[in-house]
Amino acid sequence: MTDHLHPRSRLVHDALRAAGIPGEIVVLPDAASTAALAASALGTDVGAIANSLVFWSDGEPLLVMTSGAHRVDTAALAARLGRTSITRASVDQVREATGQAIGGVAPTGHPTKLTTVIDEDLAAFDEIWAAGGTPHTVFPLTFDQLVALTQGTVAAVA
Template sequence: MESPAHTSLPARSRQVADALAAAGATGAVRELADSARTAAEAAQALGCEVGAIANSLVFIADDEPVLVLTSGRHRVDTAALAARLGHDVLRRATAQEVRDATGQAIGGVAPVGHPQPLRTVVDEALADYPRVWAAAGTPHTVFPTTAAELAAITGGTVLPVDS
């Protein structure tokens, strides 16, 4: 049976909460009064370091989406990450490609709850934080987790994503 807090979430966030529960994740989705569309906004709303925010970014490699969960403290070096993944090019997905791959809009993309599982990279820098926060399907919903749990629930590969 769903908790009252779960049923009050937006539909996309309920899908994420269900996917988290099915994957055995321990953190509950929570709705924020302020936007968490960017890492800086999320960190301010949560009272944590920007590096503890797991940005969900979608890139395209050989016409396939790749979800990169990166620490909010730095940017993805696409050339370096492409080489680590064995691709020549890794380009940022368009807003439509993000929505097609995840069912979610930029600014609220969760690590889970997508129409199909995505190849996922988890930034090794997230392990520097005992708790990280990830989006939960909308720019106003997040959930607490760890780098290890993100890798486990997404089947992701832990790699450095910066240069």
């Protein structure tokens, strides 16, 4: 049942079901707004946390799903993607692009489809975890499911 979920998490749940992904959204007792907090709460490797980071690039939002084990090298990623620049989106840009707050941005459930890049390092894990639309919600999925869900481009991001 999704009755207990925040409305943003219900949107994520519905998008997962529409994509045929069975993972359930887990509501954590404490906020897991960082990869380290999420990994600790779930008892998993920090590298298996798929951080949803929103950047601004060439006049549009860019969602980068990166392993919690490292940071995005924006200059190198811009060069790989043939973009002029990639900079961190503002709080307002994140909310406008995703309908979600920083610390809880999911890879899906957004008002419109976002151009997405997926960290190739996430492929090393059998199960990865992503935010479920709020800082208190997460859900499991596989790397292949994440790629299918977001229709993202797999690349080195660090």
